[in-house]
Amino acid sequence: MASHLDLEEQEQLEQLKAFWNRWGNLITGVVTLVVAVFAAWTGWNWWQREQGVKASAMYAELERVARAGDLEKTQQVFADIKDRFAKTTYAGQAALVAAKLQADKGKADEARATLTWATAQAQPNPLRDVARLRLAGLHMDAKQYDEAAKALDAIESADFAALQADRRGDLALLKAQPDQAREQFKKAYTTLKAEDQYRRLVEVKLASLGVDAETLKSTEGAAK
Template sequence: MASHLDLEEQEQLEQVKAFWKRWGNAITWLLTLALVAYAGWTGWNYWQRQQAAKAAAMFTELERAAQAGDAGKATAVFGNLKTEYGSTGYAAQAALIAAKLQLDKGKADEARATLTWAVDGAKGDAYRDLARLRLAALQMDAKQYDEAGKTLDGVKNADFAPLLADRRGDLALLQNKPDQARTEFKKAYDAMDKQLDYRRLLQVKLASLGVAVGDDETPGAAQ
């Protein structure tokens, strides 16, 4: 019996040897690749977390500068943030904050440049569309009407449809197209949440064009 078991074990051993001889290298390579991939994935996640933490710290610094009204420091911090961590959502948010502060300080050119970067390179479609809406307003202020129209054409997020229509109405007015302006302002008014105070501004815009609207009345043209 012992001899029979020895022979059987020997047979199995020979089969294992033959299998390993044929497939051993392939299995080793597969295991190596799997370990490398796992190590790479783990390292990438760690790097991403580190990047996000550093970007968050820089963003907090920019927020403090904005709260203090220090446009120079905010612009400098934003410059570092977009250079080092431009692919993070923090950079996109920082661009919007920095641009507002720059505009408040009368630095419209810097604000346009900041928003242009956000439109071209910020992470997140919503941030880019919000930057487009703000950039278009600055372009209109600078009488860059064709550029403003092209900028507005890039807004695709349905959540911004009312604001987009409002901006298009402003642009139509500046281009002496009152009929188009009425249409756009009315579109914005109808689409905007009734709880928002911004609707009152749209009422004023429509009234200036001869259209009376109200939350509790049937919209219609003023006589």
């Protein structure tokens, strides 16, 4: 009986050896790959969290010095965030804060450069559209109308359609094109929600061009 079991075990052992000889390298490779992928994924998540924590701390510092009106320090911190954490949301937000202070301090060229960076690099995309809207405004202030139009045309999100139209209306007025301005302000007005306070400002712009916003409200009601 013992001999029979020994022979059976020996046969099973030989089968196992044959199986391992045939598939051992593949199994080892697959296991190694799975372990490597898991380690890489874990490491990447850890690195992302670390990046986020560090970027958050730097952004908090940038906000602090910007509120204090320290332009030089704000620009230094923004440069650090841009160099080290360009792919984080904080970098795009930092660009918006830095550009506002630059513009407030009369550094329009620097503000435009900062916003131009944000239009290409900020994450996620809605931050890029905010930068495009603000950049268009600075271009208009500098009478750089073609550049302003390009910035507005580049806006991607439908969420900014009303503000985009409003800015296009402002641009048309600056270019002495009241008919185009009127149409853009109408678009902005009808796109904005009734409870949106910004709608009141667009209503004033329409009134200055001889358009009664009440007629647009009537049209909205009919459309519904």
